[in-house]
Amino acid sequence: MSSGRGGRGGRGGNRHDSPPRTVLVSKALSRLLRHAAVQERIPIDNHGYVRMDHLLGWQRLRSMKPPVTFDEIVQVIQDNEKKRFALKYVTQEINPEHTDVPTTTNESQTTEQAETETEAQTETETQRAISQFEVLTINNDIDTKRFFIRATQGHSMKAVEAENLLTPITLDDEANIPDAVVHGTFYGAWEPILTSGGLKSMSRNHVHFATGPNLEEVQQNIVPGETTKGGLGSVLGKNKVISGMRSDAQILIYIDIRRALAEEKEMRWWRSENGVILTEGVGDKDKIVPTKYFLAAYEIKEGVGKLWEDGKVVTELPENLRSRALPRGKGAGGQRGRGRGGGRG
Structure with missing residues:
Protein backbone atom coordinates (compact mmCIF):
# COMPACT_ATOMS: atom_id res chain seq x y z
CA MET A 1 0.00 0.00 0.00
CA GLN A 153 -2.66 12.31 27.46
CA GLY A 154 -5.51 14.81 27.62
CA HIS A 155 -8.41 12.43 26.92
CA SER A 156 -12.01 13.30 27.70
CA MET A 157 -13.50 10.04 26.34
CA LYS A 158 -14.51 7.62 29.08
CA ALA A 159 -13.82 4.75 26.66
CA VAL A 160 -10.09 5.36 27.21
CA GLU A 161 -9.05 3.95 30.58
CA ALA A 162 -6.25 5.83 32.32
CA GLU A 163 -4.72 2.69 33.78
CA ASN A 164 -4.01 1.43 30.26
CA LEU A 165 -1.80 4.30 29.08
CA LEU A 166 -0.49 5.96 32.25
CA THR A 167 2.11 4.97 34.82
CA PRO A 168 0.85 5.12 38.43
CA ILE A 169 2.68 7.35 40.90
CA THR A 170 2.76 5.94 44.43
CA LEU A 171 4.72 6.36 47.64
CA ASP A 172 6.00 2.82 47.12
CA ASP A 173 8.03 3.99 44.12
CA GLU A 174 9.93 7.02 45.39
CA ALA A 175 11.97 7.34 42.20
CA ASN A 176 8.82 7.95 40.15
CA ILE A 177 7.54 10.82 42.32
CA PRO A 178 8.39 14.12 40.58
CA ASP A 179 10.21 16.85 42.50
CA ALA A 180 7.85 19.47 41.10
CA VAL A 181 4.14 19.19 40.28
CA VAL A 182 2.90 22.49 38.91
CA HIS A 183 -0.32 23.61 37.23
CA GLY A 184 -0.29 26.63 34.92
CA THR A 185 -3.37 28.82 34.90
CA PHE A 186 -4.58 32.35 34.08
CA TYR A 187 -5.59 35.52 35.91
CA GLY A 188 -9.30 35.11 35.26
CA ALA A 189 -9.29 31.54 36.60
CA TRP A 190 -7.53 32.22 39.90
CA GLU A 191 -10.57 33.44 41.86
CA PRO A 192 -12.84 30.63 40.58
CA ILE A 193 -10.19 28.11 41.59
CA LEU A 194 -10.15 29.45 45.15
CA THR A 195 -13.94 29.77 45.30
CA SER A 196 -14.47 26.20 44.11
CA GLY A 197 -11.94 24.88 46.62
CA GLY A 198 -9.31 23.66 44.20
CA LEU A 199 -8.55 22.38 40.70
CA LYS A 200 -11.11 20.43 38.67
CA SER A 201 -10.68 18.43 35.48
CA MET A 202 -14.02 19.68 34.08
CA SER A 203 -14.54 18.25 30.57
CA ARG A 204 -11.29 16.26 30.58
CA ASN A 205 -10.62 13.05 32.46
CA HIS A 206 -7.81 14.58 34.54
CA VAL A 207 -6.24 17.77 35.86
CA HIS A 208 -2.89 18.27 34.11
CA PHE A 209 0.41 19.23 35.73
CA ALA A 210 3.94 19.83 34.50
CA THR A 211 7.12 18.73 36.29
CA GLY A 212 8.77 22.13 36.11
CA PRO A 213 9.94 24.74 36.56
CA ASN A 214 11.01 23.94 40.11
CA LEU A 215 9.67 26.21 42.84
CA GLU A 216 13.22 27.31 43.63
CA GLU A 217 13.66 28.55 40.04
CA VAL A 218 10.51 30.65 40.30
CA GLN A 219 11.56 32.09 43.65
CA GLN A 220 14.92 33.09 42.19
CA ASN A 221 13.61 34.57 38.95
CA ILE A 222 10.37 36.25 40.02
CA VAL A 223 10.97 39.54 41.88
CA PRO A 224 7.88 41.18 43.44
CA GLY A 225 7.27 44.60 41.91
CA GLU A 226 9.24 43.84 38.75
CA THR A 227 7.60 42.84 35.49
CA THR A 228 9.09 39.60 34.16
CA LYS A 229 9.83 39.92 30.47
CA GLY A 230 9.09 36.63 28.79
CA GLY A 231 6.99 35.23 31.63
CA LEU A 232 7.25 31.46 31.83
CA GLY A 233 9.95 31.43 29.17
CA SER A 234 12.23 33.47 31.41
CA VAL A 235 11.79 31.00 34.23
CA LEU A 236 12.34 27.98 32.00
CA GLY A 237 15.56 29.37 30.52
CA LYS A 238 16.82 27.30 27.61
CA ASN A 239 14.03 24.73 27.97
CA LYS A 240 11.19 26.64 26.33
CA VAL A 241 8.93 23.62 25.90
CA ILE A 242 7.30 21.92 28.85
CA SER A 243 4.61 19.25 28.60
CA GLY A 244 1.53 19.71 30.75
CA MET A 245 1.36 23.49 30.68
CA ARG A 246 0.59 26.22 28.17
CA SER A 247 3.53 28.50 27.42
CA ASP A 248 1.40 31.59 28.10
CA ALA A 249 0.52 30.55 31.67
CA GLN A 250 0.29 33.55 34.02
CA ILE A 251 0.05 31.82 37.39
CA LEU A 252 1.87 28.70 38.59
CA ILE A 253 0.27 26.53 41.28
CA TYR A 254 2.58 24.06 43.04
CA ILE A 255 1.15 20.88 44.55
CA ASP A 256 2.47 18.96 47.55
CA ILE A 257 2.09 15.58 45.84
CA ARG A 258 3.73 13.59 48.63
CA ARG A 259 1.24 14.92 51.17
CA ALA A 260 -1.63 14.22 48.77
CA LEU A 261 -0.42 10.65 48.22
CA ALA A 262 -0.12 10.11 51.97
CA GLU A 263 -3.47 11.62 52.98
CA GLU A 264 -5.79 10.93 50.05
CA LYS A 265 -5.64 7.22 49.23
CA GLU A 266 -8.48 7.59 46.73
CA MET A 267 -6.78 10.41 44.79
CA ARG A 268 -4.74 8.50 42.26
CA TRP A 269 -1.84 10.10 40.38
CA TRP A 270 -0.28 9.12 37.06
CA ARG A 271 2.54 10.08 34.71
CA SER A 272 1.72 10.09 31.00
CA GLU A 273 4.00 8.87 28.21
CA ASN A 274 5.16 12.41 27.49
CA GLY A 275 5.85 13.24 31.14
CA VAL A 276 2.62 15.03 32.10
CA ILE A 277 1.38 14.42 35.66
CA LEU A 278 -2.34 13.75 35.96
CA THR A 279 -4.98 13.11 38.58
CA GLU A 280 -8.76 12.91 38.62
CA GLY A 281 -8.79 14.53 42.05
CA VAL A 282 -10.85 13.32 44.98
CA GLY A 283 -14.52 13.50 45.88
CA ASP A 284 -17.73 11.56 45.54
CA LYS A 285 -19.23 13.58 42.70
CA ASP A 286 -17.25 16.60 41.54
CA LYS A 287 -13.65 15.47 41.93
CA ILE A 288 -11.15 18.14 42.89
CA VAL A 289 -7.51 18.70 43.86
CA PRO A 290 -8.16 20.59 47.12
CA THR A 291 -6.42 23.88 47.91
CA LYS A 292 -5.01 22.34 51.08
CA TYR A 293 -2.49 20.60 48.84
CA PHE A 294 -1.41 23.87 47.21
CA LEU A 295 2.23 24.25 48.24
CA ALA A 296 2.55 27.73 46.73
CA ALA A 297 1.22 29.86 43.87
CA TYR A 298 3.09 32.57 41.95
CA GLU A 299 2.05 35.22 39.45
CA ILE A 300 4.96 35.24 36.98
CA LYS A 301 4.46 38.18 34.60
CA GLU A 302 3.31 41.41 36.22
CA GLY A 303 5.43 41.55 39.35
CA VAL A 304 2.79 40.39 41.84
CA GLY A 305 4.86 37.38 42.84
CA LYS A 306 3.71 35.03 45.59
CA LEU A 307 -0.08 34.60 45.81
CA TRP A 308 -0.44 31.57 48.08
CA GLU A 309 1.60 29.90 50.79
CA ASP A 310 0.96 27.84 53.93
CA GLY A 311 -2.65 27.17 53.06
CA LYS A 312 -3.77 30.75 52.52
CA VAL A 313 -3.69 33.74 50.20
CA VAL A 314 -0.70 35.93 50.99
CA THR A 315 -1.14 38.48 48.19
CA GLU A 316 -4.38 39.44 46.47
CA LEU A 317 -4.37 39.47 42.71
CA PRO A 318 -5.01 43.10 41.61
CA GLU A 319 -8.40 43.85 40.09
CA ASN A 320 -6.90 44.86 36.75
CA LEU A 321 -5.48 41.33 36.44
CA ARG A 322 -8.49 39.48 37.86
CA SER A 323 -10.72 41.13 35.26
CA ARG A 324 -8.56 40.20 32.26
CA ALA A 325 -10.21 38.01 29.67
CA LEU A 326 -9.14 34.38 29.60
CA PRO A 327 -7.30 32.98 26.59
CA ARG A 328 -9.44 31.17 24.06
CA GLY A 329 -10.46 27.74 25.30
CA LYS A 330 -9.92 28.60 28.97
CA GLY A 331 -12.70 29.70 31.22
CA ALA A 332 -14.57 29.39 34.47
CA GLY A 333 -18.09 28.41 33.59
CA GLY A 334 -17.94 24.91 32.19
CA GLN A 335 -18.22 25.46 28.42
CA ARG A 336 -15.36 24.78 26.07
CA GLY A 337 -13.96 27.94 24.48
CA ARG A 338 -16.39 30.15 26.40
CA GLY A 339 -15.87 29.76 30.09
CA ARG A 340 -14.56 26.21 30.35
CA GLY A 341 -12.43 25.55 33.36
CA GLY A 342 -14.31 26.20 36.56
CA GLY A 343 -11.15 25.81 38.57
CA ARG A 344 -9.12 23.76 36.09
CA GLY A 345 -7.46 26.88 34.79
Whole structure:
Protein backbone atom coordinates (compact mmCIF):
# COMPACT_ATOMS: atom_id res chain seq x y z
CA MET A 1 0.00 0.00 0.00
CA SER A 2 1.39 3.35 -0.95
CA SER A 3 1.98 5.96 1.73
CA GLY A 4 1.06 8.90 -0.49
CA ARG A 5 4.12 10.95 0.32
CA GLY A 6 3.23 13.76 -2.05
CA GLY A 7 1.32 15.76 0.54
CA ARG A 8 4.09 16.15 3.07
CA GLY A 9 4.63 19.64 4.42
CA GLY A 10 2.42 21.42 1.88
CA ARG A 11 -0.18 23.97 2.80
CA GLY A 12 -2.78 22.33 0.63
CA GLY A 13 -4.39 25.49 -0.66
CA ASN A 14 -4.73 27.22 2.71
CA ARG A 15 -4.87 30.97 2.72
CA HIS A 16 -1.56 32.71 3.28
CA ASP A 17 -2.65 33.83 6.74
CA SER A 18 -3.88 30.40 7.83
CA PRO A 19 -1.91 28.19 10.23
CA PRO A 20 0.64 25.88 8.59
CA ARG A 21 -0.82 22.62 7.36
CA THR A 22 1.15 20.63 9.94
CA VAL A 23 -0.53 22.66 12.70
CA LEU A 24 -3.96 21.97 11.23
CA VAL A 25 -3.19 18.26 11.02
CA SER A 26 -1.87 18.20 14.60
CA LYS A 27 -4.98 19.94 15.93
CA ALA A 28 -7.21 17.53 14.04
CA LEU A 29 -5.33 14.54 15.48
CA SER A 30 -5.55 15.95 19.01
CA ARG A 31 -9.28 16.49 18.70
CA LEU A 32 -9.99 13.01 17.38
CA LEU A 33 -7.63 11.02 19.60
CA ARG A 34 -8.40 12.93 22.80
CA HIS A 35 -12.05 13.85 22.50
CA ALA A 36 -13.98 12.87 19.38
CA ALA A 37 -13.21 9.34 18.17
CA VAL A 38 -16.38 7.87 19.66
CA GLN A 39 -18.49 10.76 18.40
CA GLU A 40 -16.96 10.46 14.93
CA ARG A 41 -17.45 6.67 14.96
CA ILE A 42 -13.76 5.99 14.55
CA PRO A 43 -12.88 2.74 16.41
CA ILE A 44 -10.69 3.43 19.47
CA ASP A 45 -9.66 0.87 22.07
CA ASN A 46 -9.43 1.37 25.84
CA HIS A 47 -5.69 2.07 25.49
CA GLY A 48 -6.52 5.06 23.28
CA TYR A 49 -5.22 3.50 20.06
CA VAL A 50 -6.76 4.11 16.63
CA ARG A 51 -5.70 2.02 13.66
CA MET A 52 -3.97 4.07 10.98
CA ASP A 53 -6.25 3.04 8.12
CA HIS A 54 -9.25 4.15 10.18
CA LEU A 55 -7.54 7.46 10.98
CA LEU A 56 -6.67 8.19 7.36
CA GLY A 57 -10.24 7.34 6.38
CA TRP A 58 -11.62 10.00 8.77
CA GLN A 59 -13.60 12.55 6.76
CA ARG A 60 -11.87 15.57 8.30
CA LEU A 61 -8.45 14.40 7.08
CA ARG A 62 -9.77 13.22 3.73
CA SER A 63 -11.45 16.58 3.09
CA MET A 64 -8.23 18.58 3.43
CA LYS A 65 -6.73 19.59 0.09
CA PRO A 66 -4.86 17.41 -0.69
CA PRO A 67 -6.03 14.64 1.68
CA VAL A 68 -3.74 14.03 4.63
CA THR A 69 -1.24 11.22 4.09
CA PHE A 70 0.45 8.74 6.41
CA ASP A 71 3.71 10.57 5.71
CA GLU A 72 2.25 13.78 7.11
CA ILE A 73 1.02 11.98 10.23
CA VAL A 74 4.56 10.72 10.84
CA GLN A 75 5.91 14.24 10.33
CA VAL A 76 3.50 15.62 12.95
CA ILE A 77 4.52 12.92 15.44
CA GLN A 78 8.22 13.65 14.89
CA ASP A 79 7.91 17.42 14.99
CA ASN A 80 5.73 17.70 18.08
CA GLU A 81 8.05 18.93 20.81
CA LYS A 82 5.65 17.96 23.57
CA LYS A 83 5.42 14.37 22.27
CA ARG A 84 1.63 14.43 22.24
CA PHE A 85 1.33 11.34 20.04
CA ALA A 86 2.62 7.76 20.22
CA LEU A 87 2.90 5.34 17.30
CA LYS A 88 3.03 1.55 17.43
CA TYR A 89 3.79 -1.04 14.74
CA VAL A 90 2.70 -4.65 15.14
CA THR A 91 4.14 -7.64 13.33
CA GLN A 92 1.15 -9.96 13.70
CA GLU A 93 -1.33 -10.54 10.94
CA ILE A 94 -4.22 -8.17 11.58
CA ASN A 95 -7.82 -9.18 11.04
CA PRO A 96 -9.43 -6.43 8.93
CA GLU A 97 -12.32 -6.26 11.40
CA HIS A 98 -10.04 -6.06 14.44
CA THR A 99 -9.78 -2.56 15.92
CA ASP A 100 -7.73 -3.10 19.08
CA VAL A 101 -3.97 -2.87 19.01
CA PRO A 102 -2.40 -6.26 19.87
CA THR A 103 -0.96 -6.28 23.38
CA THR A 104 2.53 -7.23 22.19
CA THR A 105 4.70 -6.27 19.25
CA ASN A 106 6.83 -9.40 19.37
CA GLU A 107 6.49 -12.90 20.72
CA SER A 108 8.97 -12.42 23.56
CA GLN A 109 7.18 -9.47 25.17
CA THR A 110 4.72 -10.55 27.86
CA THR A 111 1.38 -8.92 28.57
CA GLU A 112 2.67 -7.68 31.92
CA GLN A 113 5.66 -6.03 30.24
CA ALA A 114 3.42 -4.33 27.69
CA GLU A 115 1.15 -2.94 30.41
CA THR A 116 4.05 -1.47 32.37
CA GLU A 117 5.77 0.39 29.60
CA THR A 118 7.87 3.26 30.84
CA GLU A 119 7.96 6.66 29.18
CA ALA A 120 11.34 5.81 27.62
CA GLN A 121 10.08 2.47 26.32
CA THR A 122 7.06 4.09 24.74
CA GLU A 123 9.23 6.70 23.04
CA THR A 124 11.46 3.90 21.76
CA GLU A 125 8.36 2.08 20.49
CA THR A 126 7.36 5.20 18.57
CA GLN A 127 10.81 5.55 17.05
CA ARG A 128 10.80 1.87 16.12
CA ALA A 129 7.46 2.31 14.39
CA ILE A 130 8.72 5.36 12.51
CA SER A 131 11.82 3.46 11.42
CA GLN A 132 9.63 0.61 10.22
CA PHE A 133 7.48 3.11 8.31
CA GLU A 134 10.55 4.55 6.57
CA VAL A 135 11.82 1.09 5.54
CA LEU A 136 8.42 0.02 4.25
CA THR A 137 8.03 3.32 2.40
CA ILE A 138 11.26 2.66 0.48
CA ASN A 139 9.92 -0.76 -0.43
CA ASN A 140 6.49 0.68 -1.20
CA ASP A 141 5.02 -1.98 1.08
CA ILE A 142 3.10 -0.12 3.79
CA ASP A 143 0.15 -1.84 5.44
CA THR A 144 -1.65 0.84 7.45
CA LYS A 145 -3.56 -1.85 9.39
CA ARG A 146 -0.32 -2.67 11.22
CA PHE A 147 0.18 0.89 12.56
CA PHE A 148 -1.67 2.34 15.54
CA ILE A 149 -1.64 5.90 16.92
CA ARG A 150 -2.81 7.43 20.18
CA ALA A 151 -2.65 10.69 22.09
CA THR A 152 -0.35 10.38 25.10
CA GLN A 153 -2.66 12.31 27.46
CA GLY A 154 -5.51 14.81 27.62
CA HIS A 155 -8.41 12.43 26.92
CA SER A 156 -12.01 13.30 27.70
CA MET A 157 -13.50 10.04 26.34
CA LYS A 158 -14.51 7.62 29.08
CA ALA A 159 -13.82 4.75 26.66
CA VAL A 160 -10.09 5.36 27.21
CA GLU A 161 -9.05 3.95 30.58
CA ALA A 162 -6.25 5.83 32.32
CA GLU A 163 -4.72 2.69 33.78
CA ASN A 164 -4.01 1.43 30.26
CA LEU A 165 -1.80 4.30 29.08
CA LEU A 166 -0.49 5.96 32.25
CA THR A 167 2.11 4.97 34.82
CA PRO A 168 0.85 5.12 38.43
CA ILE A 169 2.68 7.35 40.90
CA THR A 170 2.76 5.94 44.43
CA LEU A 171 4.72 6.36 47.64
CA ASP A 172 6.00 2.82 47.12
CA ASP A 173 8.03 3.99 44.12
CA GLU A 174 9.93 7.02 45.39
CA ALA A 175 11.97 7.34 42.20
CA ASN A 176 8.82 7.95 40.15
CA ILE A 177 7.54 10.82 42.32
CA PRO A 178 8.39 14.12 40.58
CA ASP A 179 10.21 16.85 42.50
CA ALA A 180 7.85 19.47 41.10
CA VAL A 181 4.14 19.19 40.28
CA VAL A 182 2.90 22.49 38.91
CA HIS A 183 -0.32 23.61 37.23
CA GLY A 184 -0.29 26.63 34.92
CA THR A 185 -3.37 28.82 34.90
CA PHE A 186 -4.58 32.35 34.08
CA TYR A 187 -5.59 35.52 35.91
CA GLY A 188 -9.30 35.11 35.26
CA ALA A 189 -9.29 31.54 36.60
CA TRP A 190 -7.53 32.22 39.90
CA GLU A 191 -10.57 33.44 41.86
CA PRO A 192 -12.84 30.63 40.58
CA ILE A 193 -10.19 28.11 41.59
CA LEU A 194 -10.15 29.45 45.15
CA THR A 195 -13.94 29.77 45.30
CA SER A 196 -14.47 26.20 44.11
CA GLY A 197 -11.94 24.88 46.62
CA GLY A 198 -9.31 23.66 44.20
CA LEU A 199 -8.55 22.38 40.70
CA LYS A 200 -11.11 20.43 38.67
CA SER A 201 -10.68 18.43 35.48
CA MET A 202 -14.02 19.68 34.08
CA SER A 203 -14.54 18.25 30.57
CA ARG A 204 -11.29 16.26 30.58
CA ASN A 205 -10.62 13.05 32.46
CA HIS A 206 -7.81 14.58 34.54
CA VAL A 207 -6.24 17.77 35.86
CA HIS A 208 -2.89 18.27 34.11
CA PHE A 209 0.41 19.23 35.73
CA ALA A 210 3.94 19.83 34.50
CA THR A 211 7.12 18.73 36.29
CA GLY A 212 8.77 22.13 36.11
CA PRO A 213 9.94 24.74 36.56
CA ASN A 214 11.01 23.94 40.11
CA LEU A 215 9.67 26.21 42.84
CA GLU A 216 13.22 27.31 43.63
CA GLU A 217 13.66 28.55 40.04
CA VAL A 218 10.51 30.65 40.30
CA GLN A 219 11.56 32.09 43.65
CA GLN A 220 14.92 33.09 42.19
CA ASN A 221 13.61 34.57 38.95
CA ILE A 222 10.37 36.25 40.02
CA VAL A 223 10.97 39.54 41.88
CA PRO A 224 7.88 41.18 43.44
CA GLY A 225 7.27 44.60 41.91
CA GLU A 226 9.24 43.84 38.75
CA THR A 227 7.60 42.84 35.49
CA THR A 228 9.09 39.60 34.16
CA LYS A 229 9.83 39.92 30.47
CA GLY A 230 9.09 36.63 28.79
CA GLY A 231 6.99 35.23 31.63
CA LEU A 232 7.25 31.46 31.83
CA GLY A 233 9.95 31.43 29.17
CA SER A 234 12.23 33.47 31.41
CA VAL A 235 11.79 31.00 34.23
CA LEU A 236 12.34 27.98 32.00
CA GLY A 237 15.56 29.37 30.52
CA LYS A 238 16.82 27.30 27.61
CA ASN A 239 14.03 24.73 27.97
CA LYS A 240 11.19 26.64 26.33
CA VAL A 241 8.93 23.62 25.90
CA ILE A 242 7.30 21.92 28.85
CA SER A 243 4.61 19.25 28.60
CA GLY A 244 1.53 19.71 30.75
CA MET A 245 1.36 23.49 30.68
CA ARG A 246 0.59 26.22 28.17
CA SER A 247 3.53 28.50 27.42
CA ASP A 248 1.40 31.59 28.10
CA ALA A 249 0.52 30.55 31.67
CA GLN A 250 0.29 33.55 34.02
CA ILE A 251 0.05 31.82 37.39
CA LEU A 252 1.87 28.70 38.59
CA ILE A 253 0.27 26.53 41.28
CA TYR A 254 2.58 24.06 43.04
CA ILE A 255 1.15 20.88 44.55
CA ASP A 256 2.47 18.96 47.55
CA ILE A 257 2.09 15.58 45.84
CA ARG A 258 3.73 13.59 48.63
CA ARG A 259 1.24 14.92 51.17
CA ALA A 260 -1.63 14.22 48.77
CA LEU A 261 -0.42 10.65 48.22
CA ALA A 262 -0.12 10.11 51.97
CA GLU A 263 -3.47 11.62 52.98
CA GLU A 264 -5.79 10.93 50.05
CA LYS A 265 -5.64 7.22 49.23
CA GLU A 266 -8.48 7.59 46.73
CA MET A 267 -6.78 10.41 44.79
CA ARG A 268 -4.74 8.50 42.26
CA TRP A 269 -1.84 10.10 40.38
CA TRP A 270 -0.28 9.12 37.06
CA ARG A 271 2.54 10.08 34.71
CA SER A 272 1.72 10.09 31.00
CA GLU A 273 4.00 8.87 28.21
CA ASN A 274 5.16 12.41 27.49
CA GLY A 275 5.85 13.24 31.14
CA VAL A 276 2.62 15.03 32.10
CA ILE A 277 1.38 14.42 35.66
CA LEU A 278 -2.34 13.75 35.96
CA THR A 279 -4.98 13.11 38.58
CA GLU A 280 -8.76 12.91 38.62
CA GLY A 281 -8.79 14.53 42.05
CA VAL A 282 -10.85 13.32 44.98
CA GLY A 283 -14.52 13.50 45.88
CA ASP A 284 -17.73 11.56 45.54
CA LYS A 285 -19.23 13.58 42.70
CA ASP A 286 -17.25 16.60 41.54
CA LYS A 287 -13.65 15.47 41.93
CA ILE A 288 -11.15 18.14 42.89
CA VAL A 289 -7.51 18.70 43.86
CA PRO A 290 -8.16 20.59 47.12
CA THR A 291 -6.42 23.88 47.91
CA LYS A 292 -5.01 22.34 51.08
CA TYR A 293 -2.49 20.60 48.84
CA PHE A 294 -1.41 23.87 47.21
CA LEU A 295 2.23 24.25 48.24
CA ALA A 296 2.55 27.73 46.73
CA ALA A 297 1.22 29.86 43.87
CA TYR A 298 3.09 32.57 41.95
CA GLU A 299 2.05 35.22 39.45
CA ILE A 300 4.96 35.24 36.98
CA LYS A 301 4.46 38.18 34.60
CA GLU A 302 3.31 41.41 36.22
CA GLY A 303 5.43 41.55 39.35
CA VAL A 304 2.79 40.39 41.84
CA GLY A 305 4.86 37.38 42.84
CA LYS A 306 3.71 35.03 45.59
CA LEU A 307 -0.08 34.60 45.81
CA TRP A 308 -0.44 31.57 48.08
CA GLU A 309 1.60 29.90 50.79
CA ASP A 310 0.96 27.84 53.93
CA GLY A 311 -2.65 27.17 53.06
CA LYS A 312 -3.77 30.75 52.52
CA VAL A 313 -3.69 33.74 50.20
CA VAL A 314 -0.70 35.93 50.99
CA THR A 315 -1.14 38.48 48.19
CA GLU A 316 -4.38 39.44 46.47
CA LEU A 317 -4.37 39.47 42.71
CA PRO A 318 -5.01 43.10 41.61
CA GLU A 319 -8.40 43.85 40.09
CA ASN A 320 -6.90 44.86 36.75
CA LEU A 321 -5.48 41.33 36.44
CA ARG A 322 -8.49 39.48 37.86
CA SER A 323 -10.72 41.13 35.26
CA ARG A 324 -8.56 40.20 32.26
CA ALA A 325 -10.21 38.01 29.67
CA LEU A 326 -9.14 34.38 29.60
CA PRO A 327 -7.30 32.98 26.59
CA ARG A 328 -9.44 31.17 24.06
CA GLY A 329 -10.46 27.74 25.30
CA LYS A 330 -9.92 28.60 28.97
CA GLY A 331 -12.70 29.70 31.22
CA ALA A 332 -14.57 29.39 34.47
CA GLY A 333 -18.09 28.41 33.59
CA GLY A 334 -17.94 24.91 32.19
CA GLN A 335 -18.22 25.46 28.42
CA ARG A 336 -15.36 24.78 26.07
CA GLY A 337 -13.96 27.94 24.48
CA ARG A 338 -16.39 30.15 26.40
CA GLY A 339 -15.87 29.76 30.09
CA ARG A 340 -14.56 26.21 30.35
CA GLY A 341 -12.43 25.55 33.36
CA GLY A 342 -14.31 26.20 36.56
CA GLY A 343 -11.15 25.81 38.57
CA ARG A 344 -9.12 23.76 36.09
CA GLY A 345 -7.46 26.88 34.79
